[in-house]
Amino acid sequence: HSEIYEGVGVNTSFCAGVSRFPQTHSxxxxxLLRQADYALYRAKQQGQQQIEYFDENEERWQRDRHEQRERLRKGLQQGEFTLHYQPKVNLATGQLAGLEALVRWQHPELGLRHPGQFLPIIxxxxxxxxxxxxxxxxxLTQLEQWQEKGFDTHVSVNIDSKQLQxxxxxxxxxxLLLRHPRLQASQLDLEILETVALDQVDAAxxxxxxxxxxxxxxxxxxFGTGYSSLAYLKKLPVDTLKIDQSFVQEIVAENRPQAMLSAIIGLSRAFGMQVLAEGIETEDQGLHLLQLGCMHGQGYAIARPMPAEHIEEWCKNWQPPARWSSTGV
Incomplete structure (x- = not known):
């Protein structure tokens, strides 16, 4: 509320942090003062006229989260992180169209950790x-090493909203590109989520x-899981639409996903964009995509993400299923 102090209007508000006694441990x-101070900090975060009670479970959660972050920081410093690469191909010819870089944490005690197991922490x-x-x-370093061996390709990297904005x-x-002068900038593709692109869209x-x-x-x-309108899609200066795997996985069983896929493929052509399907897990899914006019894809039916040293050998040996090659698309 407002008070008059020496002829000047002053707005005052009240927040309180409370710790309880006794507790489950000594x-x-x-x-108690530290706990009350932490609760007061939380109260101020909530806005004016707030009271927050100290929560032992939340403090334990915050402490654990802090320790996990510090362990991740240490892992980065000690070289425990690595990249695996998943091929993106022309479904009909089998030609490599690029590689998606996917981060992994080679944890010394817990083994190989996937992004969903550590990215939420940070x-x-x-x-x-x-x-x-x-x-x-x-x-980019790996791309340069491949290029030195005569293996030229493109790599895509996922970036999040904080990076992009x-x-x-x-x-x-x-x-970063200047530190890798032997590479063409066009060899790097940045993948952004549909929701990321529309968060603070003008800045993006x-x-x-x-x-x-x-x-x-x-x-x-x-693409297809967010809320982008045609107007936003027309404004976004992107080169490729990656069809979400949820549409791909239902393509054989249901008619609606096929209609959606046809619409997305037509949309990409109308805007002069490439289109690529994610999450292709079966031969039938790849065949249906080709019949709908989607020429490029990635997924377990083609290859799982693999260490960099396995990529060249995979490229030498992989061939698309005969039914894909014979579509005549």
């Missing part, structure tokens, strides 16, 4: 940007446009 006065945390920059650097992202990306569009001026390309990942 605590001293200093601990969501909305500065470590997420640190890891994102490491992935970009590692992918950072004011200095185009500048940092440009500096500006940064995408600035990055494309450097020569990199963009793909809109998991």
């Amino acid at each position: 605590v001293d006065a200093d601990t 969501e909305s945390h500065p470590l997420n940007l640190t890891l994102g920059e490491w992935v970009l650097e590692a992918a 950072a004011v200095d992202f185009p500048q940092r990306l440009g500096e 569009i500006a940064n995408i446009a600035a990055c494309r001026k450097l020569g990199v390309t963009f793909s809109l990942d998991d």
Whole structure:
């Protein structure tokens, strides 16, 4: 509420943090004050006129989360992270169209960890940007090593909203590309989620446009799961639509996904974009996609993500199923 102090109107508000006594374990006065102070911090985060009670379980969760983040930071410093690569191919010819770089954590005690097992720990945390920059650097370094051996290809890297919306992202990306002068910028494709692109859409569009001026390309990942309108899609300067695997997995059994896929493929052509299907797990799914006019895809029916050292051998040996090659598309 408002008060008048020496003729000046002053707005006042009230927040309180409360710790309880007794607790399930022994605590001293200093601990109680620290807990109340933490609860007060949480109350202020909620807004004005708030009271927050200290929660032992939440403190334990926060402490565990902090320890997990510090362990991840240590893992980055000690070289425990690596990239696996999943091929993207022309479904009819089998020709390699590029590779998607997927981060893995080779944890010394827990074994190989997938993104879903550690990325939530650092969501909305500065470590997420640190890891994102490491992935970009590692992918370009590997691309350069392949090129030195005469194996030329393209690599796509997933970036999140905080990376994309950072004011200095185009500048940092440009500096990264300069550190790899033997590569063409067009060999790098940045994959963004549909929801990421539409979060602060004007900032996203500006940064995408600035990055494309450097020569990199963009793909809109998991397309069909978000809420982009035709107007936004027309404004987004992306090069490829990646059809979400949920449509692909139902394509054989149901008519509606086929209609949706036909619409997305037609949409991509109308906007001059490439289209690629994710999550192809069976030969029949690949065949249906080809019949609908989708020429490119990735998924377990083609290859699982694999270490970089296995890619060249896979490329020498893989052939598309005969039914895909004989479609005449």
